[in-house]
Amino acid sequence: MPLEIVTVPCLSDNYAFLAHDAASGQTALIDAPESGPILAELDARNWTLSHVLLTHHHWDHVDGLAAILEKHPAKVIGAAADAHRLPPLDQQVSEGDVFEIGGEPVQVLDVSGHTVGHVAYYMPESRAVFTADSLMALGCGRLFEGTAPQMWASLCKLAALPDDTLVCSGHEYTQANAQFAITVDPDNAALRQRMADIEAARAAGRPTVPSTLALEKATNPFLRATDPSIHAILGMENADPAAVFAEIRARKDRF
Numbered sequence: 001m002p003l004e005i006v007t008v009p010c011l012s013d014n015y016a017f018l019a020h021d022a023a024s025g026q027t028a029l030i031d032a033p034e035s036g037p038i039l040a041e042l043d044a045r046n047w048t049l050s051h052v053l054l055t056h057h058h059w060d061h062v063d064g065l066a067a068i069l070e071k072h073p074a075k076v077i078g079a080a081a082d083a084h085r086l087p088p089l090d091q092q093v094s095e096g097d098v099f100e101i102g103g104e105p106v107q108v109l110d111v112s113g114h115t116v117g118h119v120a121y122y123m124p125e126s127r128a129v130f131t132a133d134s135l136m137a138l139g140c141g142r143l144f145e146g147t148a149p150q151m152w153a154s155l156c157k158l159a160a161l162p163d164d165t166l167v168c169s170g171h172e173y174t175q176a177n178a179q180f181a182i183t184v185d186p187d188n189a190a191l192r193q194r195m196a197d198i199e200a201a202r203a204a205g206r207p208t209v210p211s212t213l214a215l216e217k218a219t220n221p222f223l224r225a226t227d228p229s230i231h232a233i234l235g236m237e238n239a240d241p242a243a244v245f246a247e248i249r250a251r252k253d254r255f
Contacts, residue, residue, distance in 0.1 A: 002126040003028075003104060005168065007207055008041050010034045013172040014060055015209050017130060018047070019123065021102020026050040028101045029074070030121060030130040031170060033060050035067035042072065051101055054078035055132035056118040057085040061170065081110075082117030093119065111158065113151025114141030122161065128210070129161060132170035137211045138177035138194070140222040142253065148246035152225065155245070159223050163214035174198050174208035180255045181221045184233055184248055191219040221248050 003019040010016050010033035017030040018041060028051040029038060042049060049072035055061060056079070065076070065087050077099070080092035093099070095110035107122040111134035118141075122129045133141035134151075135158045143151055158167075178195045185191055194215065198208050217223050224230055225244040231237050236244050 003102060003123060003128075005126065005128055005166065005210075006041060006045075007168070007209065008037050009172070009207065010037050010064070011060060015168070015170055015172065015207070016064075017168050018042070018045075019101060019126070019128070020045070020047055021104065024102045026102040028053055028106075029068070030168070031055055031061040031132060032064040032068055035064035038064060038068055039071060048072060049074040052076045053106070053121050053130065054082075054086055054089075055120065055130065055134075055170070056115045057082050058115065058133070061132060062087055079108075079110075079117045079119045081112075082115070082119075095119075109154075109157055111135070111154035113143055113146035113148075113154045116145045116150075118146075118154075120158065122165075126166075127162065127164055128166040128168055129158065129213075130168045131158060134158065134169075135167060135216065135220075135223070136169040136171060136177070137167070137174040137209050137216070138181050138220050139173055139252070140220075140249070143249060148249055149242045151249070152242045152245040155223055159213070159217060161213055163212070163217065165213040166210045167213055167216055168210040172207060172209060174211075175202055177220075180252050181219065183255070184221050184251065185219075185224065185227075185230055186233070187229060188219060190215075194219045 006018040008016040014033040020027045027047045077091045078086045093108045097108040109120040114133045225241040
């Protein structure tokens, strides 16, 4: 049976996620921006945390961990490449490693770019990938440490997952990302429809995360660096997709 996935809003614009297996009672937390909302959600559902999966070291993804572990002494899993700047890990993982939550395999993907050592966690049976600040709703993370080719390779890796995969990303940046996306992809009807849907969701106080990979591939300009219409808008006809991605990322940084 697929895991039950719950989105937990944290801080001003972060998301954490809980993935729960009813049969075993195991519950994984993906990232820990702050303790209060996460502990409240666990209490409300009467769930006990068994695992914490950390995607990268930035404070707004780990700062709540210590207080959470005081009440739920769970097993903490994170990237071996990032272990020197993550909270103490019980299990270090790398690209290609597989472990289990509630009997479901969890595959580790290296998605470096935003940071070096950033990982995503893919749950194929639940059809969900937890991407934090790599692939985001209508965006991708700023390149604080990695290179544009590195991030493009990471995004291509994620784009190769099944289209119905749920993309559980780390921030509510979608509205602002949409305002940029339309500047480089103005003739995209699916993007214009998504923008209207985002406006309605935010006006009603609903999150825009998670999304689906199919929707991201249709509307997220950072996944569309092979699209001829975007090449034309940028004046980069026949350019290498990694170079087109780099130009899109640079324009977003200035937006």
